[in-house]
Amino acid sequence: MDGEDQLIEKLALGVPSIGTRAARRIAAPGVQLGIGDDAAVIVPGRNADFVITCDAFLEGVHFLAGRHPADAVGYKALARATSDIPAMGAKPRWFLLTLALPQIRTGDWLADFLRGMRRAARELGLQLIGGDTTRFASVLSSITVLGEVAPGHAVTRAGARPGDVLYVSGRLGRAQLGLEMMRNSAAGETASLIRRESGLLRQHLYPRIRTRLGERLGNRRIASAMIDVSDGLSTDLGHLCAASGVGARIWAERVPRVEIPASQSKLACKRKLDPLQMALHGGDDYELLFAVPRRRAKELRRAPEFRDLTAIGEIERGSRVLLLDADGRAKPLRPRGWDPFR
Amino acid sequence: MDGEDQLIEKLALGVPSIGTRAARRIAAPGVQLGIGDDAAVIVPGRNADFVITCDAFLEGVHFLAGRHPADAVGYKALARATSDIPAMGAKPRWFLLTLALPQIRTGDWLADFLRGMRRAARELGLQLIGGDTTRFASVLSSITVLGEVAPGHAVTRAGARPGDVLYVSGRLGRAQLGLEMMRNSAAGETASLIRRESGLLRQHLYPRIRTRLGERLGNRRIASAMIDVSDGLSTDLGHLCAASGVGARIWAERVPRVEIPASQSKLACKRKLDPLQMALHGGDDYELLFAVPRRRAKELRRAPEFRDLTAIGEIERGSRVLLLDADGRAKPLRPRGWDPFR
Numbered sequence: 001m002d003g004e005d006q007l008i009e010k011l012a013l014g015v016p017s018i019g020t021r022a023a024r025r026i027a028a029p030g031v032q033l034g035i036g037d038d039a040a041v042i043v044p045g046r047n048a049d050f051v052i053t054c055d056a057f058l059e060g061v062h063f064l065a066g067r068h069p070a071d072a073v074g075y076k077a078l079a080r081a082t083s084d085i086p087a088m089g090a091k092p093r094w095f096l097l098t099l100a101l102p103q104i105r106t107g108d109w110l111a112d113f114l115r116g117m118r119r120a121a122r123e124l125g126l127q128l129i130g131g132d133t134t135r136f137a138s139v140l141s142s143i144t145v146l147g148e149v150a151p152g153h154a155v156t157r158a159g160a161r162p163g164d165v166l167y168v169s170g171r172l173g174r175a176q177l178g179l180e181m182m183r184n185s186a187a188g189e190t191a192s193l194i195r196r197e198s199g200l201l202r203q204h205l206y207p208r209i210r211t212r213l214g215e216r217l218g219n220r221r222i223a224s225a226m227i228d229v230s231d232g233l234s235t236d237l238g239h240l241c242a243a244s245g246v247g248a249r250i251w252a253e254r255v256p257r258v259e260i261p262a263s264q265s266k267l268a269c270k271r272k273l274d275p276l277q278m279a280l281h282g283g284d285d286y287e288l289l290f291a292v293p294r295r296r297a298k299e300l301r302r303a304p305e306f307r308d309l310t311a312i313g314e315i316e317r318g319s320r321v322l323l324l325d326a327d328g329r330a331k332p333l334r335p336r337g338w339d340p341f342r
Numbered sequence: 343m344d345g346e347d348q349l350i351e352k353l354a355l356g357v358p359s360i361g362t363r364a365a366r367r368i369a370a371p372g373v374q375l376g377i378g379d380d381a382a383v384i385v386p387g388r389n390a391d392f393v394i395t396c397d398a399f400l401e402g403v404h405f406l407a408g409r410h411p412a413d414a415v416g417y418k419a420l421a422r423a424t425s426d427i428p429a430m431g432a433k434p435r436w437f438l439l440t441l442a443l444p445q446i447r448t449g450d451w452l453a454d455f456l457r458g459m460r461r462a463a464r465e466l467g468l469q470l471i472g473g474d475t476t477r478f479a480s481v482l483s484s485i486t487v488l489g490e491v492a493p494g495h496a497v498t499r500a501g502a503r504p505g506d507v508l509y510v511s512g513r514l515g516r517a518q519l520g521l522e523m524m525r526n527s528a529a530g531e532t533a534s535l536i537r538r539e540s541g542l543l544r545q546h547l548y549p550r551i552r553t554r555l556g557e558r559l560g561n562r563r564i565a566s567a568m569i570d571v572s573d574g575l576s577t578d579l580g581h582l583c584a585a586s587g588v589g590a591r592i593w594a595e596r597v598p599r600v601e602i603p604a605s606q607s608k609l610a611c612k613r614k615l616d617p618l619q620m621a622l623h624g625g626d627d628y629e630l631l632f633a634v635p636r637r638r639a640k641e642l643r644r645a646p647e648f649r650d651l652t653a654i655g656e657i658e659r660g661s662r663v664l665l666l667d668a669d670g671r672a673k674p675l676r677p678r679g680w681d682p683f684r
Contacts, residue, residue: 004681033496038570039427039430041391042393049386050383051383054472061442098398100403103683129394132396134400136402142398147381151385154383156375228380243379341445
């Protein structure tokens with residue numbers, strides 16, 4: 001049976017990481033001391049502010065260890081924690097992993113979990129520098145992610161001004177469709193469902209995080225305010241407007257939304273799935289929602305992934321967030337996204 | 343019923359914290375943006391390295407929500423997470439709190455938890471700058487703590503050299519005695535036990551963290567290597583020696599140990615409690631264990647809390663960690679402290 005030291009070694013070897021020995025020779029700014037001491041040591045450079053966030057990913061609340069493949073659990077745990085970093089216009093750099101596991105998950109399951117987390121870390125540009133491990137009856141992950149941004153360039157939720165155009169990346173509601181598909185499958189069929197429908201399930205299992213886009217929007221000061229759509233557009237747009245002290249209007253027909261293919265029409269009927277409702281209130285998509293002053297529109301067109309962006313509305317004075325239908329009728333858009341306590 | 347936004351507000355008001363509004367006006371190095379955005383933003387000063395650590399504190403593993411008072415859970419969650427910061431010779435500054443709670447704990451229990459955490463934050467000099475909240479069937483806390491230390495002054499586990507003197511602060515085994523007392527009490531008697539024996543239970547419920555001592559040992563370069571005794575002296579001394587590539591010998595009779603008062607002699611018999619064994623292998627004391635080169639001994643005498651320090655042994659060549667009894671007989675000191683996976 002492994003002890004804690006062996007488990008820490010598995011983690012350090014399982015994902016890109018910085019340990020104590022190699023790192024101590026580095027004289028440049030960055031992480032001087034990583035895994036294996038009481039704490040990690042970061043030597044700040046002069047040309048970056050630090051951005052820091054944390055996120056919990058818990059068995060039974062955010063995933064089902066019996067259903068979700070272990071590598072998807074590892075991938076998503078890190079991806080969703082990282083999402084807040086590009087949402088600040090920053091570049092992901094390092095992470096700390098608190099991981100609680102039952103003894104039975106410390107073998108094959110952990111190896112698969114780490115394989116998924118390794119892929120996420122590579123794609124996101126992250127290195128593990130510390131953490132904590134303990135046992136628990138179910139799998140609990142809590143991840144702290146650190147990023148860097150040019151001094152003063154962090155994009156908060158608070159800078160949107162009337163007249164700014166609201167953009168969102170990707171198509172919203174995809175993660176919710178994936179979740180509904182997983183929920184609708186029998187426990188024994190999950191693996192075959194995932195093989196068959198990997199495309200439709202991707203945003204639910206292996207969410208894409210818009211690191212390049214977010215970083216550019218920050219470094220070039222293109223976005224005046226930004227948030228990642230983790231709780232749902234209606235909730236997160238409400239957060240952005242409240243922080244900026246503004247209102248907004250968005251056009252329902254412009255909201256880029258999940259397409260429900262014929263293969264899922266039975267599910268859609270049964271669960272009354274409506275693409276617009278999923279796009280407005282579904283969580284877990286991790287797309288970027290941001291405001292752009294009109295004078296920055298030209299610069300925006302040069303941003304990476306510009307073709308994945310949609311202008312869905314604009315910022316207004318006041319505090320009302322309105323949804324306009326095809327006939328131009330406005331209704332208040334109430335926050336009805338994910339809230340763990342509702 | 344509270345939503346997540348209300349819960350976050352409770353946390354921000356419940357402990358010393360930095361939010362988004364007040365902070366944005368600060369131009370100096372430090373936290374520019376705290377709670378309430380996607381991530382916190384820290385502007386590094388030129389005269390400090392950052393030290394960062396995280397720690398989980400879980401119901402059923404580390405505490406019992408039905409037994410341990412909520413304010414002690416809040417206090418200890420933050421204190422034990424912070425312990426690694428002075429153990430690096432650094433000064434605690436900020437923390438991020440990931441908190442998962444069942445709905446029934448969001449009222450009075452949470453208020454008491456936050457009262458304990460507030461007291462710890464004040465004593466430790468910490469401000470809350472971010473976190474994550476979610477629901478769960480039991481109480482889970484995972485805390486990330488950031489500290490600052492003069493550039494290059496972080497004290498790792500790795501600098502001990504043969505001839506250095508080994509010191510430990512306080513008396514070891516006190517937390518274990520408290521734990522045994524709690525375990526031995528009936529569920530309904532815990533509250534009266536705590537009132538009656540608050541002194542004996544203090545290190546178990548409200549562990550003292552040696553912030554001033556740790557910071558001085560780092561800033562004045564007094565300690566060549568340091569670790570906090572969280573898993574037990576035998577285990578943590580092993581970690582320090584392994585990281586430094588050295589051995590050590592300690593004298594059993596010099597190890598400062600818990601005193602078991604007459605009131606607990608029945609418990610001591612029943613549970614076969616031996617003060618030396620508790621001091622060697624009991625965890626959760628959070629005292630500092632460190633090596634001091636002999637030429638720094640004079641400087642050490644001026645350190646705060648010097649009177650609480652005991653020289654228990656010295657660093658040697660090799661890799662053996664030896665315990666010497668009163669007759670000078672040496673035995674290997676095997677790591678038999680706390681390991682969650684054993």
